[in-house]
Amino acid sequence: MAQSIFITSAEGHSGKSTVALGVLDALSHATPKVGVFRAIARSTAERDYVLEMLLDHDGVDLDYDECIGVTYDDVRADPEAALATIVERYKAVEAQCDAVVIVGSDYTDVGSPAELGYNGRIAANLGAPVLLVLSGRAGEGEQLGTAIARTPDEMGQIASLALAELQHSRAGVLAVVANRADSDRLTEVVTAIQSVVDAASRAVRVSPGQPVSVWALPEDRFLVAPSVRGVLRSVDGRLVKGDADLLTREVLGVVVAGMSMVNVLPRLTESAVVVIPADRTEVVLAALLAHASGTFPSLAGIVLNGPFPLPDDIDRLIDGLGSTLPIIATDLGTYETAVRIMSTRGRLAADSQRRYDTALSLFEQHVDTDVLITALGLARSSVVTPLMFEYGLIERARANRKTIVLPEGDDDRVLRAAATVLSRGIADLVILGEEIEVRSRALELGIDIKAAQVLSPFDAVHVDKFAREYEQLRAHKGMTYQRAADTITDVSYFGTLMVHLGLADGMVSGAAHTTAHTIRPAFEIIKTKPGVSVVSSVFLMALADRVLVYGDCAVIPDPSSTQLADIAISSAATASQFGIAPRVAMLSYSTGESGSGEDVEKVRAATALVRERAPELLVEGPIQYDAAADVAVAAAKMPDSAVAGRATVFVFPDLNTGNNTYKAVQRSAGAVAIGPVLQGLNKPINDLSRGALVEDIVNTIAITAIQAQGEQA
Template identity: 40%
Template structure:
C-alpha cells in the first residue's frame, strides 16, 4: 500500500522546495519507488518555463513527476466556485502519474498576499489525496516558545490536534541570519556574516517541542554552503561581460568583499570562494588578487565595476592567474549600484545546478527523523531497489558502523584533504593524512577547509624509522636491506602500506596522484593476497539512474585465463552480496550462448563452466553479449532460458581492454558516477583511485575500504573460530 506525504508550508521563505528535494532523497535512501507531485504550479517572480520543484527533480533524478496545473487555471476554478472540479482533476492526475510508486511526496502552496487561499486549498488537496500532513516552517526571529505557539495556531486551521492525518512538522533554516525586518531574504554580501546571538539552537527548539503534541520530524540547521551560487549565475544576474571565463561554470561564491580600501587593509579579506568587487581602474587590487591566486588562493571571481577595462600592461602581468581558472567579470554600474543589485539576487537553486541540488538533497535527508522514515517504509509489500542514493546511503551507514582508521598517503593533495575532512565530519572513517603538517594546513587554508582534530596528520619524517625493521623482516626473502627499506619508505604509499601491514590502520586509499601500479605494488609485496585467493582483481560500482551495477575486472588483470576469469566472477559476486546487490553474473563476450566460436569466446565459455562448478549457489551465465545481459527484449530472443540475461547486475569482462573501455564509455557517455576500482582478493583492503577522481569519489572509496576492513576482520575471526 502506497503512502502519501503532503508538505504544507506555514508562511513564506520556509524553503519548502528544498525540503521536498530532501524528502525525495530520504525515500530514495530507503530503496523504495518514490515520486513527487506539485498539484498547482506557483511560479516565483522572475521564473520562466515549467514549475521549479518539478523541473528540478526531473533534471536531477530518474523521477518523472506528473505535470502540475497552472495557477491561472486553478484560480479560475476557485474564483468561479468550482473547487471540487479542481480537486477531482488533481486526484486523477495524481493517480495516473504515481500509480507505480510506493511513497509520494506532495508539495503544497505557499501562502502569500496573492495566494491567500493557499491554506484552505492545501487542506482540501490533502484530504482528497488521503495524505499525511507535514507542516514546514522556519524559526524566523521567534523564540522557541513563540515558534511552538505559531505552529499550534497553524495546526488549528487543518483540523486541530485531533486530526490523525497530521504527522508532525519539519523546522527548516534553524539559525539562519535574519534582518531587522524579520526577513530571511538576506543578500549575498551578508549571507556568511551571521551576527552572534542570531542563531536558534536546535536543541532548544527540540526541547520546547517535546512539550507539544506536534512531533518534530526534522530540525534542519541553516548552512551557508547550501546557498553558495555559481559565478555563472551571478554573472547572468548582473548581465556582466566575461573578460576571462576561467572556471566560470563550476566555481562557487561563499562571500563578497568590496575592495575600497588600501591593499594592506584588504588582503585579510581575500579568501577562497570570495567575490572581490573593485573598480576596473584599481590596478593595485587587480594585481594583488592575481598574486593571491598564483600563490594557491582559490578566489571565487574578480568583479570589475564602472565599465573600466584593465590596461593592457596590467592584463599581461595577470596572465598566469587567468590561466589558473580565475573568472573576471566586467559591469557598467559603479560599486554602490552593484551592491544594490546584489540585494536582488535570487538565492534559490537554479534548476540546472545539479551539484547544489545534490548537496541540498543529501543535507536535508540526513536531518529527517530516521524512525519516522522507517514507519513510512515498514510495509513489507513495498518494492525495494538499490538505487544510487540508496547505495551511497547504505555505504556511509555501513562505514559509520565500521568506524575504521584509514590511511591516505597523498595527504598534501587538495582533494584528499577535503575528502578526509568530510569523512571525519560524517563519521565515515577515522582518516589519517600522511604528509608535512604545515603543508597540509597551508593547502587546506587555501581551499577554505578547516581541519578538525578528528583528522589525524602523521608526518612521515617522524615515523619512518619505526617501520624499517618490520619491512626488512617482511621482505627478507627478497634480500631487502635496511638502507633500501629506509629509501623506499620515503614514498608515502609504501609507508602507508607498512602502517596497514602493522595493523595500525585498517585500510589504505591512494591514486589521486599516483598510478595504479604505485598503489598496488607495495600492497602485493607487503600485504599479500587473502587466504584462498589466487589473484587480485577489481570492480567498479556503476551508479545508473535506477540501479547499481558491478563491472569487473576493469583495472588489474590484462588478459586473465579461463580459471582466473572464473575467480574474478566469484570475487565480484561476493563483493556485490557484501554491498547489498543481488548478484546475477553475466560473463560478457562478443557472442551469446553457442552462436559464436573462437578462442576468446571459448575462454569465456570455459570460465563460466568453472565458476558454476565452484559456486553452484550463484546465478552465473555466459557467454552473453552486453545487450543480451542488460536488455530484457534482447534476452528473450538471444537467451530465452537464461536466469541472468536481461537482468544481470554483475558484468565480468573477458579482458582489461574490454572492461576498461566499456566502463569509461558508459560512465562518460551517460554521465554516471562510478565508485572504484575496489580491489578484491587482498588480505587487507587497499584501494586505488583514478587520478581524475572527484572529492566524492575519494569519500566513497574510503567508505568502501572501511567496510571491506570490517568484512575482512569478520572472515578472519570465523577462520580462527
C-alpha cells in the same frame, strides 16, 4: 496509487527546499520510482530552480514540464480552476510513480496569509499528508546568515497558527520540521512545537492513532549564503578573470574596498567578496596577492564596479599571477553594487556541492527517515535499484566508520568526493599532499574538508618510519634504506604503507594514476590472503532491479584454471560481503557437456576446483551467459541447476571477455558499474578509473570501508 507527501511552509524563506531534498532522497532509498511535483510555480517563462534541483536527483526520471501544476497568475485569475488543473496534472505524475514529493508554493510574488490555506486545500484534494516546514529565523536579515533566531515559544506560536489554518483546510498533517532553528536550543524547539501538535493532533493528524512527528534542523550559514554565481547575477555582472568552476563557492561576507590598500588588507574576511572600484587597480592587485599568500583570509571573489576597463598592463599583470579567483565586472556604482550583493539569497542547487551535501547531511542527522517512511505507509521494496544499492553501501560504511587514505590530494574530483564523504559521515579520511595547497584548493572550490587529516608524503617522521619498514620488507630484493626513502615518497607507496602499518584501514587511488601504479605497492607490501594465489577484481553491476557481480574484469589477462577458481571463490566472498547471495556461474562459450576445447576445459577444471575447495558454494560451469542469466534459456539447457537462470556472480574466462562484457552491459543496459573492487589482498586497496566521477570515488570509498569492516571482523 502512489504514496505522496505535500511539503509546505507557513511563510517564505523557510528553507523548504532543504527538507524537500531530504525527503526525496529518503524515498529514493526505499522505493524504485519516485516523482516530484511543483503545485504552484512563479511562472512558466522562468525555470523553477527548486524543481530543477529535485529533478536532477538520481532517483527521479521525469520531464520538467510535466511536473508543474499552475502558476501564481493562474491562481490569481481563478483559484478553483487552478486547483482542478493541479489535481489533473498531479494525477498524470502519480500514475508513473510509487511515491511523489509535492512541493507547495514559495510565498513569493503575491505571498499572503491565505497562501497556507490554499496549500492546505491542494494537499487535501490530492489526498496527500502535509509535512509542515516552520522557519526558525525571523526578520528581513536573511542574507549572509544574519537573520534573528526565533525562541522556542515563538516557534510554538507559529506552529499553532499554521496547524489551525491546515485544520480549516481539511489537510492532514504527517510531520512538522522546524528548519534553520537555533542550534543550541533544538530540543527546546521540538518540545515547544510537540506540545502544540499534541494539543491539535486529533484535528490535524493524518489518521487516528498515528502521531505527528516533530523534528528540528539547525541553522547552517552555508545553506543561506549566496554563491559567487548568485552575486554575479545580482549585479548584472560578467566574469572577466578567474575560474568559472569556482563560481559555486559560498559568499560569507562583503568587504567594500573604498579605501587605500593598507586599510583594505586588515579588513579582509574568510570567503568574502571584495567590492573594488574598477579604477583602484592597486587594491585589486593587493587583494589577489593577499588571497594567494595563504597568510590572509581566502576570498570568494572580487567585484569590480564602475564603467572602467582594466588597463592593458594591469590585465597582463593579473594574467601573469595565474590566479583562479573569480573577478566580476559590473557597471553599477559602489553603493548599488553592495546593496545588491547584500540582498542576494542563497539557492540550494545541484551544482553547489557543499550546499547539496550539507542539506542531505542535516536531514539525515536530524530526521528519522525510517519513521517518516513508515508513517507514509511506504513499504520498502524488494527490488534493488542502483540508487538504493549505493545508499545501502553508505549506510553500512558509516555504521562503523573506518579511516581511508586518498593519495591524490591534487585532484579536484578526489577533494570533492572527500567533502561528500566527510559531510555524510561515510568514513574518516587522510588526504596526501602539501597541506597548504590541498586546503587552499578546497577553499577555492567552496568545499569543506576540515575534518580530514592532510599529510605530506615528504613528512620527515613518516618517511623515516616507512623507509625502514619498506627496507625490511624488501630486504630479500636487496633494498637499501636510501632507495626505500626515495621510493616511499611516491603517494601510492606512502598510502599503502599507511594501510600496512595500521595508520589507515584502506586506500583508494587511481583517479590520476594507472592501475599498475596503484596496486603494485600492494603486491609488494600488503600481499595476498592465505590460500589465495592471485589478486583479482570484480565490478558490482547495479541493474534496474538487482545487483550482479562480474569478475575478473580488470587485473588478470588470461587466468589459469587454478586462478579462475581463486577468482570465483573471492568473488563469491565479495558478493556475500555486500549482501548478495552468491550463485556462481563459470562462464564459457559452451554450456554443460555440450562443447570441448582448451578454453572450455580450463573452465571445467576451474569449476571442479571450486567445488573441491568451497563445497558450500552454489556453482555451475562451464555455462553460457544466457543460460546463467535467463530463466527460460536455463530451463531448456540446464533444467536441474540451482544456478542456471539465477546466477548472481559471473566469472569470465579471461580479461578480454570480462572487460568488454561489463562495459557492454554498462552502456547498453544502463547499469551502474561500481568498481573495480580489488579482492584477495590482506587489507583493502582499491583502484579507480582515470575517468572516475565524483560519485564513483564516493562509492569506492564506501566499498573500501565495508571491506575494512570485514577484515576487522
